[in-house]
Amino acid sequence: MRRTITAAIAIAAIAAVIAPHPGQAQGDYPNRVVKVVNPFGAGSAPDILVRALVTGLSSRLGQQFIVENRVGGSGAVGTASVVRADADGYTLLFAPALVLSVVPQARGGADACYKPDALIPICQTFVNTMGLVVRPDSPIKSVADLVATAKQKPGALNYGHPGVLTIPQLAVEELQQTAGIEVKDIPFRSGPQSMTELLGGRLDFVSIVMGTEVGQNIRVIGVFSEKRIATFPDVPTVKEQGYDVIPSSFGGLLAPPGTPAPVLARLSSACAEAAKDDVYVTTAKRAGQPDDYYTDAAAFRQRLARDIESKARVLARVKAQ
Numbered sequence: 001m002r003r004t005i006t007a008a009i010a011i012a013a014i015a016a017v018i019a020p021h022p023g024q025a026q027g028d029y030p031n032r033v034v035k036v037v038n039p040f041g042a043g044s045a046p047d048i049l050v051r052a053l054v055t056g057l058s059s060r061l062g063q064q065f066i067v068e069n070r071v072g073g074s075g076a077v078g079t080a081s082v083v084r085a086d087a088d089g090y091t092l093l094f095a096p097a098l099v100l101s102v103v104p105q106a107r108g109g110a111d112a113c114y115k116p117d118a119l120i121p122i123c124q125t126f127v128n129t130m131g132l133v134v135r136p137d138s139p140i141k142s143v144a145d146l147v148a149t150a151k152q153k154p155g156a157l158n159y160g161h162p163g164v165l166t167i168p169q170l171a172v173e174e175l176q177q178t179a180g181i182e183v184k185d186i187p188f189r190s191g192p193q194s195m196t197e198l199l200g201g202r203l204d205f206v207s208i209v210m211g212t213e214v215g216q217n218i219r220v221i222g223v224f225s226e227k228r229i230a231t232f233p234d235v236p237t238v239k240e241q242g243y244d245v246i247p248s249s250f251g252g253l254l255a256p257p258g259t260p261a262p263v264l265a266r267l268s269s270a271c272a273e274a275a276k277d278d279v280y281v282t283t284a285k286r287a288g289q290p291d292d293y294y295t296d297a298a299a300f301r302q303r304l305a306r307d308i309e310s311k312a313r314v315l316a317r318v319k320a321q
Contacts, residue, residue: 029089029263030063036092036253039078039099041071041190044162045209045287046251049126050094052283053253056274061266067094071189073113074163075099080113087258089267093119096128096251097304101311102165116308119254122264123271124300126284127293128249129210130171130224132238135198136217140205143175143222143241150181157204158184160194167249168207171224173318174245175238209249211287231288248307252300268297 036054040046047069054065070078079099085091093099100119104112134140140149150157161169164187176182186203188194191212198206199217210220210229222238223229224247238245253271255264274280275294284293295303 027262029266030061032063032090034061034063034065034090034092036065036067036094037078037082038067038069039071039075039093039095040069040162041192042069043192043212044190045126045128045211046095048211048287049280049283052277052280053094053125053271053274055279056277057267057270060270060273074103074165076103076107076113079103079119082254082256083114083118085256087256087260089255089259089263091256092122092267093254094252095254096126096167096249097307098165098167098249098251098311100304101307102167102170102315105308105312106165106315118257120257120259120264121297121300121304122253122255122267123275123297124250124252124295124303125271125275125280125293126251126287127290128167128251129229129288129290130168130247130249131208131210131220131232131235132172132205132222132224133195133198133208133216133218133220134205135201136219138204138219141219141221142236143238143243146205146221147179147181147243150179150183154182155184158186160186160188160197160203160206162191162194162209163187163189167247168209170314170318171245171247172207174247174314175243178243178245211289229288229290230285248310250303250307264297272296 036050038047038050050067054067057065070081075095075098079093079095082091082093100116104114104116140146159172169185191208194206195212195216197203210223220232220235222241223232223235224245225237226246228235228237
């Protein structure tokens with residue numbers, strides 16, 4: 001019995017010596033596959049961009065970065081899974097700011113799975129522009145046509161969007177308030193699903209993230225932006241057409257709370273380079289991204305804090321309606 005105890009103590013002592021200390025584990029990060037969760041569906045704007053970004057991250061950090069789509073709850077399901085994940089840098093989130101600035105604030109109380117400050121910003125890698133699209137044969141050729149039709153038939157028009165509380169939905173909610181119209185919203189799990197329904201003739205128009213329309217036979221009637229976008233230079237902004245509605249949408253890579261600073265630093269450095277790779281730059285241009293889509297962790301954090309405040313005001317207005 002005594003020999004058994006002595007042997008066990010010896011084995012434990014050896015294990016303690018050879019076991020990696022936290023600092024060593026951080027120093028050789030990453031030493032296994034890193035999972036990046038996208039809380040929206042395949043083919044969505046975040047999905048297109050994250051798959052381009054992980055290519056650059058993998059090559060720079062010497063380990064495979066894989067994408068996992070965890071859809072549901074307007075991004076809440078995938079986001080909550082990362083909030084609860086181990087804070088070791090091996091589970092990350094790639095998502096628009098709305099999963100923090102909108103979803104938890106809209107739900108609130110016991111229904112909120114996490115708080116707006118639940119994740120650590122690593123780098124911003126996209127700035128999305130929303131747009132309104134119709135079928136090519138639609139009689140609606142402008143925002144003015146849309147508003148006029150909606151006023152003639154209150155509640156008769158229906159539109160699709162990629163989920164409740166997503167920026168495309170909130171954009172149309174704000175447009176309804178500004179223009180004094182009423183349209184029926186039909187949520188889908190992703191932008192591509194709503195596009196399929198539009199092209200099938202089951203929707204009158206769709207509010208999308210510009211970039212998901214690539215390769216689709218549709219007509220863009222307006223973009224929610226301060227200025228026209230390069231991919232559709234002939235399409236006037238919604239503001240140009242008389243309605244000052246410019247929803248903010250941006251996002252990038254985030255980590256669970258408590259992730260060690262050395263790990264965050266490695267990810268931030270790699271992300272800064274990966275976001276400027278030819279693969280990512282080309283993908284970003286196709287998705288209608290502006291030239292200034294990238295910002296570092298500090299700027300991303302500050303912008304996220306402002307967005308949380310501004311979205312709180314938008315949500316209060318929507319609830320008041």
